[in-house]
Amino acid sequence: MKVHDILNAHFYCDACEMVKCMEEIPVKHYQMPNGYLNNETEVMIKGRCPNCM
Ligand SMILES: [Zn+2]
DSSP states (O other), rough: OOHHHHEEEEEEEETTTTTEEEETTTOOOOOTTTTTTOOEEEEEEEEEEEEGG
């Protein structure tokens, strides 16, 4: 798996239901409690895309 896929921010438009990969938005790596392994962190930002403004 590429690093790009492990820390990935997406934008979801709740008007047209378009999902876009936001490569320019950095995703932080969360510190996990003991006993937990973080394989993947996904951030979903919801709102309106430029087409639906
Ligand atoms: Zn939209």
